[in-house]
Amino acid sequence: MSAPHTDTPQPGQLQGNWLTNSPAYQTLLVFLLALNFGIVFFDRQALNALMPFVEPELGLSQTQIGLLASGLSFSWAIAAFFVGRLSDSLGKRKILLVLSTVAFSLCSFLSGVATSFLFLFAARLLMGAAEGGVMPISHAMVASEVDPKRRGLAQGVAQNLGSNLLGSFLAPVVLVWFATQYSWREAFYLAALPGLLSAALIWFALREPAKAPMAEETPPKGNYFADVVSAMKVRNMWISVVVGVLMVAHFVTTWAFMPLYLTEVKGYDPSTMSWIMGSLGIAAAIYSFTVAGISDVIGRKPVMVALPLLAVLGPLGAMYWQGGAFGLAAIFFVGWAVNGVFPIFMATIPSETFRPVHHATVLGLAMGSCEVLGGVFGPIIGGALNDKFGMDSFLWLLIGLSLISGVIAMGLQETAPAALRRKGLSFRAV
Template sequence: MATQDAHSLGHDTAQGNWLTNSTGYQTLLVFLLALNFGIVFFDRQALNALMPFVQPDLALSQTQIGLLASGLSFSWAIAAFFVGKLSDTLGKRKLLLVIATIAFSLCSVLSGLATSFVFLFAARLLMGAAEGGVMPISHAMVASEVDPARRGLAQGVAQNLGSNLLGSFLAPVVLVAFATAFSWREAFYLAAVPGLLSAALIWFMLREPVPVAPPAATAATPAETFGFLDALKVRNMWICVVVGVLMVAHFVITWAFMPLYLTEVKGYDPSTMSWIMGSLGIAAALYSFLVAGLSDVIGRKPVMVWLPFLAVLGPLGALLYDGSALVLAAIFFVGWAVNGVFPIFMATIPSETFPPVRHATVLGLAMGSCEVLGGVFGPVIGGMLNDAFGLDSFLYLLIVLSVISGFVAMGLQETAPAVLRKRAAPGPGPRPDGS
C-alpha cells in the first residue's frame, strides 16, 4: 500500500498542462481522439459484423471465430502494455498515435485479402498490435491536457462516443450493406480509408503534449523504477483489472458471437441483424456521456457496481425473447448501459489514483491486462462452449461475467474529485443562536 499512500486517491492533475489549454483546444483534442478511436473500432468490429459472410466463405468453426477475436485482443494487449509505457518514456505521444493509426488502417486491407483462417488470423494479429497503443496514449493525453473537473466525461467521450457511433453502430450497418452489394473483401478495403484521414487531422491539428516532469525523489518516495507490479499493489488498480478482464470478455464475446446467433438461431436476415447490433452502438454512444458524466457527480463506485448487474438483460433477452426485432433492440439498448463504465475502470479511476507521469503506464496496464485475459480467453471459451453445447451457450457465460463484475466492484474506493471534496467538506457551523 506504499504506492497508494504516496499517491492518494482523487489525485489532482495539477502537474498537467490543462491550465494553459483553452476550453476550445481541450474540446478539439477530445473530439479528434474520440473520432480516431471510433475508426479503430470501426476496423476492429468489421470482422464481427461481416462474420455471416466470412464464416461460410472460409468454412470457419465456432472455435476459430473465437480465436480470431482472441488473436486481435492478444496483440492489442501486448501493444497496450508496451506502447503506453514507451510514450511515457519518449514523450512523443502524438507521433506514436499517428504511426499506430496509419498502421492499423493498412491492416484492414490485409484482412480483405485473406483466403484462409491462418491468413485472416495473422492479419488480425497485426491489426491488434497496431491498435493496442491508441487508447492508452489517448487517455494519457486527456488526463494531462483536460481540466480534471471534466476528466470522467472527457475520457468517457474519448473512449466510448466515437468507438460506438462508428465501430458499434456504423460498422455493422454500413459494412453489411456494402458486403451485400459487393463482397466482404471490398467492405474491408472501405474500412481502411477513414484511418488515413484521421491520422492527418491529428498530425496537423493537435500539438505534442509537454512532458510532465516526474516528482522529485524523497526519503519516503525513492527514485526507483515504477512497474506494473507496483501499480497492482494499489487496491483500486487490481480491482479495475479484475473487473476489466470480466467486462472486456463480456464485450468481445458479445460481438464475436451475437451476429451469428441472431442470424442462425433467431432467424433474422443480415440487414435486420446489423440494425439490432447497431443499437448497441447508439446505446453505448449515449452512455459514454450519461454514465461518465454521472460518475463525475455521484461517484465512480456506484456506476461500477450497478451497471454490470443491469447487463444481464441483454443475454436474457436474446435467450428468452422471440418477438419483434425492435423490442429486442430496445432490450439490448438498456442492458448495454454497462458499456459506459469501460473508460471508468480502464482510465478514469487509474488516472485519479496515480500522478500524471505514470498515467500511460497504468492505463496501458489496465487496458492491456483486460485485453490479454478477457479479450483473449473469453471468446475462445465462448467458442468452445458453443461447439460443445450449442450456439446459445455463450449467453450463459455473459450472465456469469456480469454478475461477478458487479460484486467485485463493491471493493472499490471512491476517486471522483467532486465526491471526495463533498465528503471532506466540514459540516454546517452552529447557528447564530448557538443551537
C-alpha cells in the same frame, strides 16, 4: 510506484498542461481522439459484423471464430502494455499515435485478401498490434491536457463516443450493406480508408503535449515489471484490472458471436441483424458521456457496481424475447448501459489513483490486462462452449461475467473529486 500512505484518501495533486490550454483546444483534442478511436473500432468490429459472410466462405468453426477475436485482443494487449510505456519514456505521444493509426489502417486491407483461417488470423494479429497503443496514449493526452473537473466526461467521450457511433453502430450497418452489394472483401477495403484521414488531422491539428512541469514528474526509468507489480498492490488498480478482464471478455464475446446467433438461431436476416447490433452502438454512444458524466457527480463506484448487474438483460433478452426485432433492440439498448463504465475502469480510476508521470504506463496496464486476459480467453471459452453445448452457451457465460463484475466492484475506493468533497473525504494519488 508505491502504495498509498494511509487508508484514508488524501487530495491528489494532479498536474498537467490543461491550465495553458484553451477550452476550444481541449474540445478539439477530445473530438479528434474520439474520432480516431472510433475508426479503430470500425476496423476492429468489421470482422464481427461481416462474420455471417466470412464464415461460410472460409468454413470457420465456432472455436475458430473465437480465436480470431482472441488473436486481435492478444496483440492489442501486448501493444497497449509496451506502447503506453514507450510514450511515457519518450514523451512523444502524438507521433506514436499517428504512426499507430496509419499502421492499423493498412492492416485492414490484409483482412480483405484473406483466403484461409490462418491468413485471416495473421492479419488480425497485425491489426491488434497496430491498434493496441492508441487508447493508452489518447487517455494520457486527455489526462494531461483537459481540465480535471471534466476528466471523467472527456475520457468517456474519447473512448466511447466515436468507438460506438463508428465501430458499434456504423460498422455493422454500413459494412453489412456494402458486403451485400459487393462482397465482404470490398467491405474490408472500405474500412481501411478513414484511418489515413484521421492520422492527417491529428498530425496537423494537435500539439505534442508538453512534459509535466514539476521536477518530480520525469519519465519513469525503473523496471517496468517492478512498476506493474507495485501498481497491482493498489486496491483500485487490481479491482479495475479484474473487473476490466471480466467486462472486456463480456464485450468481445458478445460481438464475436451475437451476429451469428441472431442470424442462425433467432432467424433474422443479415440486414435486420445489423440494425439490432447497431442499437448497441447507439446505446453505448449515449452512455459514453451520460454514464461518465454521472460518475463525475455521484462517484465512480456506484456506476461500477450497478451497470454490470444491469447487463444481464442483454443475454436474457437474446434467449427469451419472442417479439419483434425492435423490442429486442430496446432490451439490448438498456442492458448495454454497461459499456459506459469501460473508460472508468480503464482510464478514469487509474488516472485519478496515480500521478501523471505514470499515466500512460498504468493505463496501458489496465487496458492491456483487460485485453490479454478478457479479450483473449473470453471468446475462446465462448466458442468452445458453443461447439460443445450449443450456440446459446456464450449467453450464459455473459451473464456470469456480469454478475461477478458487479460484486467485485463493491470493493473500490471512491476517486471522483465531487463525490469525495460531498462526503468530506479526499484522495492522494500514488
